[in-house]
Amino acid sequence: MLSYILRRIVATLPVMAIVALFVFSLLYIAPGDPAVVIAGDQASPEDVERIRQSLGLDRPFLIQFGSWVWRILHGDLGTSIFTNLPVSTMIGQRLGPTLSLMMVTLLLTIVVAVPLGVVAAWKAGSFIDRAIMAFAVFGFSLPVFVVGYVLAYIFALELEWLPVQGYTPITQGFWPWLQNLILPAVALGCVYIALIARITRATMLEVLQQDYIRTARAKGMGQGGILFIHALKNAAVPIVTVIGIGIALLIGGAVVTESVFAIPGLGRLTIDAILRRDYPVIQGIVLLFSFVYVLVNLMIDVTYTLVDPRIRY
Amino acid sequence: MSEDLLRIDDLHVSFSTRRGLVEAVRGVTLTVKAGEMLGLVGESGSGKSVTGFATTRLLDAAGRVTGGKILFRGQDVTKLRGDDLRQLQGAAMSMIFQNPRAALNPIRAIGLQIADAILTHKRISKDAARAEALELLRAVQIRDPEARMNAYPHELSGGMCQRVMIAIAISCNPALLIADEPTTGLDVTTQKVVMDLLAEIAAARGMATILITHDLGLAARYCRRIAVMERGRIVEEASPKTLFRAPQHAYTKRLVAASPTATSRIEDLVTEEERERTAAVVSKPRPVPAHGTPPLLEVRKLAKRFDQGSAAVADFSMTIAGGESVGLVGESGSGKSTTSRMICRLIDPSEGDIVFDGQSIGHVAARDFHRSRFRKDIQMVFQDPNESLNPRYTAFDCIAHPLMRLDGMRGGEALRKRVEECAERVGLPLDLLPRFPHQLSGGQKARVGIARAIACRPRLLVLDEPTAALDVSVQAVVLQLLDRLRRENDIALLFVSHDLNVVRMLCDRTIVLRNGGIVEQGESRALFDNPKTDYTRKLVEAIPHIETGPALAAAL
Numbered sequence: 010m011l012s013y014i015l016r017r018i019v020a021t022l023p024v025m026a027i028v029a030l031f032v033f034s035l036l037y038i039a040p041g042d043p044a045v046v047i048a049g050d051q052a053s054p055e056d057v058e059r060i061r062q063s064l065g066l067d068r069p070f071l072i073q074f075g076s077w078v079w080r081i082l083h084g085d086l087g088t089s090i091f092t093n094l095p096v097s098t099m100i101g102q103r104l105g106p107t108l109s110l111m112m113v114t115l116l117l118t119i120v121v122a123v124p125l126g127v128v129a130a131w132k133a134g135s136f137i138d139r140a141i142m143a144f145a146v147f148g149f150s151l152p153v154f155v156v157g158y159v160l161a162y163i164f165a166l167e168l169e170w171l172p173v174q175g176y177t178p179i180t181q182g183f184w185p186w187l188q189n190l191i192l193p194a195v196a197l198g199c200v201y202i203a204l205i206a207r208i209t210r211a212t213m214l215e216v217l218q219q220d221y222i223r224t225a226r227a228k229g230m231g232q233g234g235i236l237f238i239h240a241l242k243n244a245a246v247p248i249v250t251v252i253g254i255g256i257a258l259l260i261g262g263a264v265v266t267e268s269v270f271a272i273p274g275l276g277r278l279t280i281d282a283i284l285r286r287d288y289p290v291i292q293g294i295v296l297l298f299s300f301v302y303v304l305v306n307l308m309i310d311v312t313y314t315l316v317d318p319r320i321r322y
Numbered sequence: 323m324s325e326d327l328l329r330i331d332d333l334h335v336s337f338s339t340r341r342g343l344v345e346a347v348r349g350v351t352l353t354v355k356a357g358e359m360l361g362l363v364g365e366s367g368s369g370k371s372v373t374g375f376a377t378t379r380l381l382d383a384a385g386r387v388t389g390g391k392i393l394f395r396g397q398d399v400t401k402l403r404g405d406d407l408r409q410l411q412g413a414a415m416s417m418i419f420q421n422p423r424a425a426l427n428p429i430r431a432i433g434l435q436i437a438d439a440i441l442t443h444k445r446i447s448k449d450a451a452r453a454e455a456l457e458l459l460r461a462v463q464i465r466d467p468e469a470r471m472n473a474y475p476h477e478l479s480g481g482m483c484q485r486v487m488i489a490i491a492i493s494c495n496p497a498l499l500i501a502d503e504p505t506t507g508l509d510v511t512t513q514k515v516v517m518d519l520l521a522e523i524a525a526a527r528g529m530a531t532i533l534i535t536h537d538l539g540l541a542a543r544y545c546r547r548i549a550v551m552e553r554g555r556i557v558e559e560a561s562p563k564t565l566f567r568a569p570q571h572a573y574t575k576r577l578v579a580a581s582p583t584a585t586s587r588i589e590d591l592v593t594e595e596e597r598e599r600t601a602a603v604v605s606k607p608r609p610v611p612a613h614g615t616p617p618l619l620e621v622r623k624l625a626k627r628f629d630q631g632s633a634a635v636a637d638f639s640m641t642i643a644g645g646e647s648v649g650l651v652g653e654s655g656s657g658k659s660t661t662s663r664m665i666c667r668l669i670d671p672s673e674g675d676i677v678f679d680g681q682s683i684g685h686v687a688a689r690d691f692h693r694s695r696f697r698k699d700i701q702m703v704f705q706d707p708n709e710s711l712n713p714r715y716t717a718f719d720c721i722a723h724p725l726m727r728l729d730g731m732r733g734g735e736a737l738r739k740r741v742e743e744c745a746e747r748v749g750l751p752l753d754l755l756p757r758f759p760h761q762l763s764g765g766q767k768a769r770v771g772i773a774r775a776i777a778c779r780p781r782l783l784v785l786d787e788p789t790a791a792l793d794v795s796v797q798a799v800v801l802q803l804l805d806r807l808r809r810e811n812d813i814a815l816l817f818v819s820h821d822l823n824v825v826r827m828l829c830d831r832t833i834v835l836r837n838g839g840i841v842e843q844g845e846s847r848a849l850f851d852n853p854k855t856d857y858t859r860k861l862v863e864a865i866p867h868i869e870t871g872p873a874l875a876a877a878l
Contacts, residue, residue, distance in 0.1 A: 220424040226380055228439040228490065229412035238438070239427050317429050318474045 014311060021303045028299040029081070032292045033074050049286065060090070081296070087289035091282075096293040099278065106176045107274035109186065110266065111259050114194040114201065119252065122202040126209020126248075127236055133214060141206065148203035153262050157196035157269035164192060174271035193270045197262045201255050208251045212244035219243070245316045253309040260298050327395065327530050328354040328377070328498055334389035335369070335376050346372040348554035349390070356497065359524060359531040361541030361562075363577070364551035365793035366764065370534045373551070374500045376400075377532075378417045379407055394498070413443045416491040420503035422483035426475040432486045433459075433471030439493045458489040463519060480654075481512035485519065492523060499524065502534045509653040509820055514864040517544055536793060538581045539866035542566065550574050580798040582823035588805050591798035591827075616680060617641035618814050619665070619782055624674035624684075626660050626838075634660045635838040638674070644781065647808060647815040649829035649846060651822060651861070657838035659786055662818045666702045666784045667691040678782070698728045701780040705787040707767035711759040717770045718755040721745065721777050728778045744773040748803055765796035769803070776807060783807075784816045789824065801828055822865055826850050834858050 044061040045052070052060075060066075065073055080087065086096035129141040165173040172189055179186040216222065217240055225235045267276035275294060282290035313320045335347035347369040354360050364370040375381045377392050379399060392399040394415060402410060419425040427435055436455035437448065444451070452471070459467035462485040475483055484504060491499055501520065505513035521544050524531045535541050541548050542562035549559040550573065557571040569575045580591050624638040635657040642648050652658045664671045667688050676684035678696055686694055701724075704710035711720055721741045725731045731740065742752055750769040759767055768788065775783055785804070789797040805828060808815055819825050825832055826846050833843040834857065842855050853859040 220419060220421060221427040223380055224419065224425045224487070224490070225427070225438070227378060227412055227417045229408040229410070229442050230438065231408065231442075234438070234442070239430070242429055243427065319428060319476050 010314065013314075014307070017307050017310065021307065024303055025300065029078060029296065030074070032295045032299075033077055035292060035295075036288050037070070086293040086296070089282075089287050089290050091285045091287045091290075096289050099290060100275065100293055100297060103273060103275045103278045105178060105274075106272050107263055107267070107276060109176075109179065110190055110193055110197065110263055110272060110274060111256075113187070113190045114198045114259060115252075115256075117194050118198045118201045118205060118255075121198075122205035123209050123241075123248065125202070125206040127213055127241060129206065129210040130213030130217060131232070131236055133210075138210075142210070145203040145206050148199040151199060153196055153199070153265045154269050156199050157193070157266060160192045160196055161270070176272045176274070189270075189272075193266045193272060196269070197259065197266045200262070201258060204255060204258075205248065205251060209244065209248050212247045213240055216240045216243045242316060246313055246320075249309055249312050249316065253305050256305050257302060260302070325356075326353040326393075327356045327358075328532075329393040330373070330377065330390070331393065332390040333373065333376060333387065333392060335372050335381065335385055336388045337382070337385045339384065345388075346385070346554055347376065350551070350554070350556055352549055352556060352559070354498065354530050354532060356530055357524075357528045358547070359521065359533060359545045361545035361548035362532055362534045362551060363536065363538055363541050363548055365536055365577070365795060367553070368551040369554040370551045371502050374417065374502050374532065374534050378411065378415055378500055380411075380417065409443070412439055412491075412496075413494040414496055415498045415500070416494070416496040417500045417502065418484070418487045418491045418504050420506050422487045422504075423475050423478075423480060425487055426483055428475055431472045431474060432478070436486070436490050436493060439490045443494045454493070455489070458493055459486075461492070461523065462486070462489045464489075479512075480508050481516055484508065484516050488516075488520060488523065492527065492529070495527060496529060498530045498532070500532045500534065503536070504533070505540070506536070510822070510864040511653060511860055513540070514866075520544075537866065538565075538577060538794070539583070543866040550577065576795060580794040582794075582798075582821070582827060586823070586827065588802055588827045591802065615643065618644045618646075618679060619816075620677040621665060622675045622677070624661065624664060624676065625672050626657075626664060626669070627672045633672075633838050635664070637839060638835075639840075640833060640843075642782065642814045642816060644814055645808060645812040646831070647817060647829045649825035649832040650816060650818045650835060651820060651825050651832060652835035652841075653820065653861075655837075656835040658818050658835050660838075661835070662702075662784050662786050662816060665816065666700055667694075667697075668702070692727075698778040699781045701775040701778065701783055703771050703775045703783065703785040703788045706791045707764060707771045708759070708791065710771060711767060713759055716756050716758055717745075717750070717762065717766075717773075720770050721755075721773045724774060724777050740777070744777045745769075747776065747807065748773040749799075763796075764792050765799060768792055768796065768800050772800070772803065772807075776811070776813070779811070780813060782814045782816065784818070786818045787820070788817075790819070790821070797824070804828065822850065822861060834861070 042057075044057045044064070044066050048057045048060050065076070077087075084097065086100070088095055089099060092099065125141050125145075129138045132138045161173055164170050171192055176189050177185040213236075221243075222235060222239060225239045230239075263274065264276035264279055266272070267274045268280060271277075275297075278290065279294050281287075282294065330350055330352050333347055333350045334345065336343045336345050338344075350369070350373050352360070352362075362370045362373065372381070372385065375385070376387055377394075377399060379402070381387075387400045390400075394410070399410065426432065433452060433455050436458055437451040440446070440451040440454050441448070446454075456467055456471060459470060464470050464482060464485055470478070470482075475486075478486070487504075504520065505516050508516060517540065520531070523529070533541060533545055538548075542565070546561060547559065548562055548565055549556050550565070550571070551557065552571075552573045558565070558569065558574045560570075565574065566578055569578050582591065619640075619642040621638060621640045624635060625633055626635045627633050638657075638661055640648065650658045650662065660669070663669045665676060667676075667683060667686065670688045671684055674684060675682050678700065681696070683691070683694065683696055691697055715723070718741055721744050722731075722733075722737055725737060725740055726733070729740075731737045741755065745752055745755060748769045750766065750773060754762060754766060759770070762770065771788070783804075788804075789800050792800060801824065804815065804817075807813055815828070817825060817829055829846050831844065832846045832849050834841045834849070834855075836857055842849065842853065842858050849858065850862055853862055
């Protein structure tokens with residue numbers, strides 16, 4: 010098992026290398042002289058030259074790439090062109106809010122979506138099933154920013170139950186921290202809940218047809234035992250897979266959600282960096298997100314072996 | 323008169339399907355006394371399993387009891403709801419199923435699965451339940467039960483899985499056990515061991531058993547009373563002896579005739595009346611190959627090793643003459659399917675050679691063999707006609723495909739004629755040709771599979787358990803068809819099967835395989851009448867013989 014995880018980590022290296030190459034090439038894929046692009050419209054020729062020098066753009070591509078990778082391996086993601094702060098510091102400051110938002114959303118999704126899917130499969134064809142599936146279609150069709158603004162209007166402005174915007178670090182208390190994350194998590198989680206509820210329902214329906222479910226009924230087991238002990242665990246592999254894929258959805262959604270709710274996270278940083286053409290920051294963020302995604306995939310594969318004894322690596 | 327444990331009174335069960343309500347059981351009446359073993363025999367679709375499921379209240383959501391009563395200890399099972407029902411299921415009444423591996427949860431340790439059943443009905447601690455589960459594994463004679471407690475179903479053999487199912491079923495000492503085809507799909511020797519165990523446990527615990535099976539011989543061996551079902555009704559109920567000596571109902575007569583026994587011949591598999599119609603074909607003499615002609619197929623020292631290194635088949639040599647039929651028998655894992663696939667050139671041998679018609683074909687890679695001119699000459703009929711036909715191909719497409727691929731036919735009138743000719747040779751009505759597999763019955767699908775295989779006029783037909791998934795009456799017809807094709811077209815047959823009675827009838831010679839090696843071979847009748855090795859003797863003895871039935875039942 011441990012050797013499998015090690016092998017998998019080694020196998021992620023080429024993936025990360027390709028991502029790194031792609032991220033680094035961003036600057037060159039964009040049309041025009043990178044230095045001019047970075048300097049912007051108002052820059053003087055001296056500014057452009059200064060940027061070119063400081064980024065080492067006058068050197069050959071491969072050497073630039075090599076030294077960039079070398080620095081990253083030493084934990085140096087470069088320096089922001091705009092703020093002159095190290096990129097790693099900037100990302101570090103913004104990591105907390107984004108991670109908080111993603112964790113709360115993930116938790117909320119699993120807690121809501123999986124039981125919904127199980128109930129829908131159990132009562133397949135009934136009114137409850139159809140209501141849940143209608144809700145899923147609805148959740149799927151609404152964009153995050155629409156849900157976000159509507160929620161903020163109802164629960165923050167009208168009812169005044171929750172704050173409209175902002176973020177409080179968890180170091181200042183659990184409730185203040187959570188209070189600020191509830192609405193964004195619901196907004197962000199809508200699509201995700203719909204997706205996972207549907208997958209859970211479909212997989213459970215298939216599992217409930219299996220012979221061993223009939224055996225469980227023959228034993229005289231109650232509905233709860235059948236659904237949660239025998240069926241859900243067998244349905245887990247596809248559900249876990251989709252939860253993992255959904256994390257990519259979350260990363261994309263976080264960018265929009267953070268803008269709607271003014272959360273100072275990585276999403277906001279990304280947008281700001283793109284608007285300012287702050288390439289080192291963009292590169293750092295993309296690299297980080299890819300790394301997280303590769304890590305999540307590894308975790309999913311390891312989860313398979315915990316759920317299903319037939320899967321061996 | 324002793325009180326009946328179970329009384330089923332005029333039971334009707336219907337299923338709602340897309341084509342409306344279908345009646346699966348139409349007025350079944352039967353009784354089971356405490357401690358008795360009753361055989362419920364019938365072919366697929368006869369309603370025997372549905373009767374069992376209705377009794378244990380495990381019918382699919384689409385199925386509904388539309389009439390009649392099922393009285394268990396005087397209480398109507400069909401009216402039970404909620405907790406009352408659950409107290410019955412698995413406690414007073416339990417059930418074991420066909421395909422035991424699928425009936426066990428694949429990702430839950432078997433010890434836990436047994437303990438689940440105990441904990442559902444008894445208020446005891448988890449440790450106590452675990453201890454009981456261990457005792458049950460001992461009771462069903464699983465070796466090394468402590469270690470097996472933590473095993474998963476995929477780590478056990480089919481026979482072991484069925485023992486675990488029995489352990490679950492008897493965990494709460496039920497008064498009635500319903501066994502639905504408990505040994506179908508298991509090897510004959512495993513079948514005997516599992517059935518002996520079941521009979522022993524039932525006798526020791528005074529548990530009544532309903533044995534649902536399509537195998538008359540099996541029911542005769544273990545039951546004192548057999549009820550025969552046809553199309554949702556019980557047509558005859560009698561002791562095995564009466565049933566076999568003097569069957570009353572026409573359907574029972576046909577079923578008894580179609581069940582192969584140790585002495586039956588291919589011609590015997592239909593009743594007197596039907597025999598007259600086919601007599602003309604059957605009486606045609608079997609062509610005897612002239613001495614000195616080289617064999618059609620010669621296999622020399624064939625071996626196959628899979629990745630792990632242990633040999634699936636080793637040192638296998640055989641010959642088949644043109645028009646000869648050779649049986650390949652053995653238990654699962656003996657390497658018979660691997661061997662047949664190597665001869666068909668579907669997989670590559672690790673060692674040895676295959677010579678067909680004087681030419682070595684063993685070294686043509688399996689993946690390129692479809693381009694060989696011998697592909698037409700060696701064809702295969704696969705085990706399960708339900709699985710081996712493409713669901714998106716009509717019967718016509720199935721038969722036409724090899725003609726287009728291997729005979730270079732281009733469609734149009736000539737192709738249509740050839741396909742129809744093939745269909746006629748296997749007795750497939752022409753109006754069935756546009757149908758898709760799911761619109762055909764098991765026997766019709768088997769005919770399509772055979773028509774496909776003989777379409778290019780092969781000289782060697784390799785059949786891998788071609789009748790294992792079929793009802794006995796259909797099997798009888800298919801066997802006669804194969805025998806007729808062989809006589810009329812001089813096709814050599816390599817017949818892979820675990821059913822020794824069938825091999826004895828159809829094959830001139832038989833090869834017995836065990837652990838990838840030949841144990842014994844010789845002329846079929848001689849080999850089965852006087853087995854030379856213990857292994858063959860064990861195989862032969864494990865076949866449920868109808869003659870020994872009443873004696874054994876009396877002994878229990």
